Amino acid sequence: MYTHPFDQSEYRQRIKNTKTRMSERGVEILLCTHPANMCYLTGYDGWSFYVHQLVLVALDDEDPHWIGRGIDANAAKVTTFLTDDHIHPYADDYVQSTSKHPMDFVADLIKQKGWERRAVGVEMDSFYFTAACFASLQGNLPNARFEDTTTLVNWVRNIKTEQEIAYMTQAARIVENMMRVGIENVRPGVRQCDAAAEIYRAMVAGTPEFGGDYSAICPMLPTGIGTSTPHLTWTDTPFVAGEGTILEIAGVSHRYHCPMARTVHLGKPPKKITDTAEVVVEGLNNALDAVKPGVTCESVERSWRETIEKHGIVKDSRIGYSTGLNYPPDWGESTLSLRPGDKTELEPNMTLHMIPGVWLDDWGIEISECFRITEKGAETFCNFPRKLFVKD
Amino acid sequence: MYTHPFDQSEYRQRIKNTKTRMSERGVEILLCTHPANMCYLTGYDGWSFYVHQLVLVALDDEDPHWIGRGIDANAAKVTTFLTDDHIHPYADDYVQSTSKHPMDFVADLIKQKGWERRAVGVEMDSFYFTAACFASLQGNLPNARFEDTTTLVNWVRNIKTEQEIAYMTQAARIVENMMRVGIENVRPGVRQCDAAAEIYRAMVAGTPEFGGDYSAICPMLPTGIGTSTPHLTWTDTPFVAGEGTILEIAGVSHRYHCPMARTVHLGKPPKKITDTAEVVVEGLNNALDAVKPGVTCESVERSWRETIEKHGIVKDSRIGYSTGLNYPPDWGESTLSLRPGDKTELEPNMTLHMIPGVWLDDWGIEISECFRITEKGAETFCNFPRKLFVKD
The missing domain is CATH 3.40.350.10 (Creatinase/prolidase N-terminal domain)
Known part of the structure; x- marks a missing residue:
């Protein structure tokens, strides 16, 4: 049935x-x-x-x-x-x-x-x-x-009902599991495909209470020089000590997505990477704090941009978009974009993925949050440390 | 690197x-x-x-x-x-x-x-x-x-090189594993999502020698009344004794696909199902036997159709298509179709997925083979029992 x-x-x-x-x-x-x-x-x-x-x-x-x-x-x-x-x-x-x-x-x-x-x-x-x-x-x-x-x-589709929010909340539980499994499996000598396989299993199996679904974008895990760009998938070569890996993945329930990105570094990262990660987290926090009903998409992005400019970082791509129900090739909804020029006013029960990725010549950082808008502001779906993960 | x-x-x-x-x-x-x-x-x-x-x-x-x-x-x-x-x-x-x-x-x-x-x-x-x-x-x-x-x-893309064939051969080893894992996990009481999760893990991890890749179509496993149609995915409800499940999946290496479909029945199937499965296998065998360089796509399909017509089965959809390198949403190549009217002549190192599925009002059967064309005829990539799987 x-x-x-x-x-x-x-x-x-x-x-x-x-x-x-x-x-x-x-x-x-x-x-x-x-x-x-x-x-x-x-x-x-x-x-x-x-x-x-x-x-x-x-x-x-x-x-x-x-x-x-x-x-x-x-x-x-x-x-x-x-x-x-x-x-x-x-x-x-x-x-x-x-x-x-x-x-x-x-x-x-x-x-x-x-x-x-x-x-x-x-x-x-x-x-x-x-x-x-x-x-x-x-x-x-x-x-x-x-x-x-x-x-x-x-x-x-932009304003979600309580049932839609409930499915995105289930998806959040799933993506938390996926990220835990992913970070655990990014280790020197482990093949990238084996880490991806464990992430997939966690995505599809879901939790004992509810199952998972396939995501509209496959789990992405660029590593090493691949972190200079967001959309590379895995190979069967192993992770290497001294390199970074970005995990951008989504949990899915009944086709409703909750995406999340984190970055893992194997070994002590160079100062430019730890410094940049701190700026990204600060900018993300400030942008999330700026979210309220009635505020425009571009003004949320401005909070991010003002933060990173103080630290001399430039980013010319959007920092987020609406998300929810979707099929391949995209879990974004092609409506709201957190970027200059988007004057859409935020409303309660819009749901967005804020992903202020920074990609440079041969490395990059992604730390993101998926959130709903409530009367009070941004309410993140996930509860997962908002930081660069360093594994010794 | x-x-x-x-x-x-x-x-x-x-x-x-x-x-x-x-x-x-x-x-x-x-x-x-x-x-x-x-x-x-x-x-x-x-x-x-x-x-x-x-x-x-x-x-x-x-x-x-x-x-x-x-x-x-x-x-x-x-x-x-x-x-x-x-x-x-x-x-x-x-x-x-x-x-x-x-x-x-x-x-x-x-x-x-x-x-x-x-x-x-x-x-x-x-x-x-x-x-x-x-x-x-x-x-x-x-x-x-x-x-x-x-x-x-x-x-x-239609004629493959030896290196392309080598990747499809790797994909064949992967899909054999996936199918073994899938059939093993289709059991009464097991949630569909948990079986799908194990199939995904086998797809992405690959073998100890080479890793796997994501497939251009997700693993499909319609079950029960869902087997009346080919493209349904899993839910988190459990498999039920007395019902059939179709697994249509592909192994992938470096974006090269080797698809395979099999059907599993939990418990003794009704006679109409075992009879139809036998006819499907007979038709598939006859159509594979008809494959040779110089033969047209439509004449291969005719071998299938003449077989099933003798048994009173009618199928009005194509029984196969070219496959190989691909991305979502399709692992087919949109060139060759095994159906009336396709007068393309087969040539060595074309690669096709022959999938003569039969879908009726509330049940269906899929048993397929992916093959390359050699001077001698069809050489299947996989070595997997070509039959209806019945689990008591």
Whole structure:
């Protein structure tokens, strides 16, 4: 038996909120290709996003429609509350065909429903909505008016409910375990892949009370010169005494993420590394202290920047982003960014990952916190020492 | 120290083969956004594909160019053979911006090089080449002629070298371990997440001789009614006596995959399940026997179909596809499909995953083999019992 992670009423509320935004934008039909948006609106959950699929929301139809590959239709029946007349499987010969495209099928459905002159929202810059998807829709629906709704549902996802927060809290317990296991296994002579394997096991097994899920970004553990950049994964060579390793990982529960980054140094680190780690922690603390409802994203980043500038450190990349429900390739939500120019005001139950990484020519430091916004300020999900870990 | 998985001469040969295909297609500039194509041509390896990035191949420039986010430039320096003048980082404020797009930066580079009137190949239906990517290029390069080169490099990847086969052979040893561990842990009362955790550990740790890598599709283990569809992942509820579980997993070495699927039944299965499993194995055997250089993809599928039709089983989805180097979301290569209409002739050192899954209303069976084509026929990578596993 499959147990839905949310009550149907929660999905109903999400659909209602989405329709409100559609109305505000003058969009009558919304095509959601982002797997997190599909899951958010219907509960659909499966690793089928390597073929084209989407959830269609029409203002004048109560329920969304799922459209996807034939063999995945039973996944929609198992994981969503949709009735069969709202599940539209396409034939298998649409898959990776050179003569027809799954979006031709979507356009046919839109015409069949009489919606071909409507204002259609498409997620123009969402991975999984390829240039060919849009070309098919434009060709097949010449009388439709297309609107760019890349982050429309992402913004609905921005404020979390108590149940969503509860899953992120579970994810926090999991990532604390993962980080403990990771730091323990980063030792001279241990192969990087063996440390990564233990981190994965902790991620998926979860705790005795609740299981874990796969993360939208794999555990990253750049080491040595690799710490000069954030997104390298492991190899099968061993960790080396005298080198640093960054662990950027996330615990996941029901597709809700709680990311965390820490840096481990094997042996006594050079002064530049201990000094920089202290500045990063000071900047992180100051930026977390600046978080309050009504404060803008850019002003939170300013607290960080003013701290590090005093110490002569420059960082030109953003220090954080909203996070929560997600699928590969990203656990970020593409809405809030903690950086200059983002004037979004923080609100209670937004959830962010603040990750002020510093990457230099041949080394780097990452120490991060995932937090929710409460009336009082930032409430971190994890309870884990906020420091550079030095192992002798 | 980072060890490149291939000699530089192998990358040179790949670039040369790609340029030959570009010339044949009349394409002067090729923009590769598919992470596997980027890695294939330059060695670039990192989980940075959640932001826009690409490898540009120009007919009149010996080396490709890497273009990506600033913080990932050091990953290009660590993992590729490219010199700094072929690594082009864009500023962080291009990331998820609502006012500018990373492809604007790419277009600027193309103009700076004087290539703005060239024939530009773009991977129109490749995930990671979004509709917004194409809109930016079209807007910024009105005098360029765009060609759809979605699978141009994928087709170059189709015939594997001995070193690539060697990595797939390592991946085979890993997936055999994973499957043993998986079948052992699918037991009544064991939580699905705990079985998945052990499978993950075996995938990433690899063997004492070589480590494992993350797979482009997560381990899938639909169970019970979930076996009616292939792409469901685990939950934290326990396996139940009397139910079936499908394990579709892949071992990975240096991003080269060897997938395998098997089905486990807890307790004596109903006759329809044992009968169907026998037919699936018979059909798989017959289709593998039909594999030879010069034979078409569709004729291999025909051997399968003729076998199952005799037993009254109908399957309307493809039974296999090419596989090898890949990144999420797919370990398939989007070139060969074993299905009616695919008239591609098989050649030595093509590598495929033959997965003739049967999914019915509330149950299903998957038993698969990954194989290379030799002069003699199909040579399977794995040595693992080709049957339904029944556990009492």
